[in-house]
Amino acid sequence: MGMAAGAGSEQGCVPGFEAWWELTSDGSREPGRSVAELQLEEVRHGTGCWALSHRPLAAPQRDCGPKDRISQDQIHHEVQDYYGIELQKSEDLKTNACITPARPVPKAVRDALQHVHEEVVARYYGCGLAIPECLASCRVLDLGSGSGRDCYVLSQLVGEQGHVTGIDMTKEQVEVAKKHIAYHMEKFGYQKPNVDFLQGYIENLGDVGLADESYDVVISNCVINLTPDKRAVLREAYRVLKPGGEMYFSDVYANQHLSEAVRKHRLLWGECLAGALFWGDLYSIAKEVGFSPPCLVTASPISVGNKELEAIIGDCCFVSATFRLFKVPESSQAGPGQVIYNGGIVGHEQELVFDANFTFKVRGGTFGLPRMALWKVQEGDVVDVDAEMAAILRSSRFAEEFLIRAGGNDAAAPQGCCPGKMKEKICDPFLLLEQRATPAPACGAARTCGAQGCC
Numbered sequence: 001m002g003m004a005a006g007a008g009s010e011q012g013c014v015p016g017f018e019a020w021w022e023l024t025s026d027g028s029r030e031p032g033r034s035v036a037e038l039q040l041e042e043v044r045h046g047t048g049c050w051a052l053s054h055r056p057l058a059a060p061q062r063d064c065g066p067k068d069r070i071s072q073d074q075i076h077h078e079v080q081d082y083y084g085i086e087l088q089k090s091e092d093l094k095t096n097a098c099i100t101p102a103r104p105v106p107k108a109v110r111d112a113l114q115h116v117h118e119e120v121v122a123r124y125y126g127c128g129l130a131i132p133e134c135l136a137s138c139r140v141l142d143l144g145s146g147s148g149r150d151c152y153v154l155s156q157l158v159g160e161q162g163h164v165t166g167i168d169m170t171k172e173q174v175e176v177a178k179k180h181i182a183y184h185m186e187k188f189g190y191q192k193p194n195v196d197f198l199q200g201y202i203e204n205l206g207d208v209g210l211a212d213e214s215y216d217v218v219i220s221n222c223v224i225n226l227t228p229d230k231r232a233v234l235r236e237a238y239r240v241l242k243p244g245g246e247m248y249f250s251d252v253y254a255n256q257h258l259s260e261a262v263r264k265h266r267l268l269w270g271e272c273l274a275g276a277l278f279w280g281d282l283y284s285i286a287k288e289v290g291f292s293p294p295c296l297v298t299a300s301p302i303s304v305g306n307k308e309l310e311a312i313i314g315d316c317c318f319v320s321a322t323f324r325l326f327k328v329p330e331s332s333q334a335g336p337g338q339v340i341y342n343g344g345i346v347g348h349e350q351e352l353v354f355d356a357n358f359t360f361k362v363r364g365g366t367f368g369l370p371r372m373a374l375w376k377v378q379e380g381d382v383v384d385v386d387a388e389m390a391a392i393l394r395s396s397r398f399a400e401e402f403l404i405r406a407g408g409n410d411a412a413a414p415q416g417c418c419p420g421k422m423k424e425k426i427c428d429p430f431l432l433l434e435q436r437a438t439p440a441p442a443c444g445a446a447r448t449c450g451a452q453g454c455c
Contacts, residue, residue: 105129106347112156115187116149117180123147123173130221130322132248133352134345134397135162138216141240142166143202143233143249144223148177148195152184154219155195160188164195165210167202174199203232205240213242216397220249222320225275234289238327244395247291247325252302253279255317255430265312273304276318279429286325293388295355297322299429321429324355328391337390338382340403352401356426358389360402 105113109131113121124147131150135157142151145166154164168174177197185193200208202223218237227233237247254276268274286294302318304310341360343349352360360383382405385393393402426432 106133108157108347109153112153113149115156115184116152117183119176120147120149120152120180123176124149125222129153130219130248130250131157132217132219132246132324133348134401135217136346137161138397139214140164140217140219141205141210141215141237143218143220143237144168144226145177145197146170146173146221146223148180148197150219150221151177151195151197152180155184155190156188158194160190160192160194162194165198165215166195167198167200167205167208167210169199169201171199201227203227203229203236205236210240212239213245215240216242216245218245218247218249220247220251222250222252222272224249225252225272225277226269227275230277230281231285231289234285234291234325237325238289238291241327243327243329244332244397244399245327246396247327248297248322249324250320250322252276253282253319253321253429255279255319258316259314261312262314262316265309268309268312271309273302273309273313273318279319279321282323283427290327291325292328292392294323294325294427295357295392296427296429296432297324297355299356299432301433317430319429319433321432326392326396328395332391332395334387334391334394335406336387337385337394338405338407339385339390339393340382342401342403344401356432358385 109129129150131153135154136159138158139162140154140158142154142164145151145168148166151164151166158164166174166177168177174197181193181195181197184195198208202220218241220233220237224230224233234247241247252272252275254273255278257278258274258276262268262274265274282294286292299319299321302320304313304318339360341352341362343362345352350362354360382403384407390404393399394404426435
């Protein structure tokens with residue numbers, strides 16, 4: 001099957017809703033499946049988090065014709081006006097999509113936030129706090145840095161030997177961020193600035209001179225949903241990351257593909273909802289770009305609280321979720337492994353919550369097992385991890401924090417509390433919320449099922 005010239009792939013259609021045309025025997029065209037449907041069908045043939053067949057796809061079969069188009073320029077313009085002119089503080093937002101908290105903030109990050117200028121904090125509109133661990137001396141790029149709040153926190157965490165670059169398309173936000181560079185460098189006791197801010201589009205990082213393989217970590221905080229071309233954003237992030245680098249980002253996701261009414265609504269674009277990606281599409285886009293399968297870190301529900309907007313949204317649900325993607329070199333992609341965390345990451349000396357599936361502890365406890373199905377292990381035990389996690393730990397900045405050796409059973413990680421019973425990785429942020437809302441079943445001695453049962 002091919003795509004006819006001038007069909008739904010034309011520039012200006014919101015990505016994910018392009019329609020393919022199938023040629024019939026008489027040469028006429030009839031609507032085929034959407035790009036999103038075809039991509040998810042492809043990943044269903046994979047394994048682990050690439051396989052998303054447990055949740056049915058309900059993509060609209062439609063063509064982005066001229067009357068339906070929302071141009072990229074129009075979206076950029078509307079978002080720039082909304083964040084540069086209409087919004088002056090966080091309280092001006094109409095939903096909690098851009099202020100939804102994520103997991104508890106580490107002490108080092110809380111302390112760093114105390115040193116950020118009040119104007120910078122007031123003009124912050126992110127969802128949660130997209131700041132990963134183990135950042136000393138790293139080069140970090142913040143996509144959609146806004147007023148620079150996260151950049152100034154990162155400036156303290158990477159230290160004077162590291163560097164932070166923030167890029168944002170909104171002139172007013174970039175001006176706020178730049179205005180306070182000298183204030184923060186003096187506050188941090190740095191001899192020279194380790195942060196800079198650029199005005200530009202995160203879909204085209206080359207336009208502002210960002211070179212290939214120049215950053216250790218790319219972060220983004222509730223911004224990718226504001227861009228019309230999500231694939232271009234992930235493609236550019238992959239390009240500028242060094243081998244083994246990480247993209248760590250919070251964003252808004254939907255439990256279904258959005259209706260035309262939602263995707264065309266100006267206020268919902270500014271509120272981070274109209275551009276929300278169907279969560280399953282992230283996995284297909286990441287694979288297409290070259291990233292390892294996304295690691296779901298955390299998820300928080302989003303409430304609209306506005307009856308007019310609720311009527312437009314209908315039965316669609318939204319969530320703020322954090323994912324981590326890694327640029328794993330082919331040389332690191334081997335088999336499963338066995339690992340032990342050494343507790344060397346500042347602020348995570350006893351426990352490293354890597355994502356929703358893996359928590360690593362130093363002494364006993366939940367050693368590398370799914371957070372939803374943990375059991376007690378003895379001090380000094382090694383933990384089996386699958387090939388995906390082994391490759392991530394082996395190739396990334398986390399390598400020095402783990403003792404990693406080949407071996408283990410790829411099918412044994414992650415697993416449930418009963419011997420021989422495998423537990424699937426949690427990939428769906430909505431499923432994660434459901435599971436966290438339901439008490440985990442009790443297990444008896446020696447990992448046997450308790451009264452409620454767990455198998």
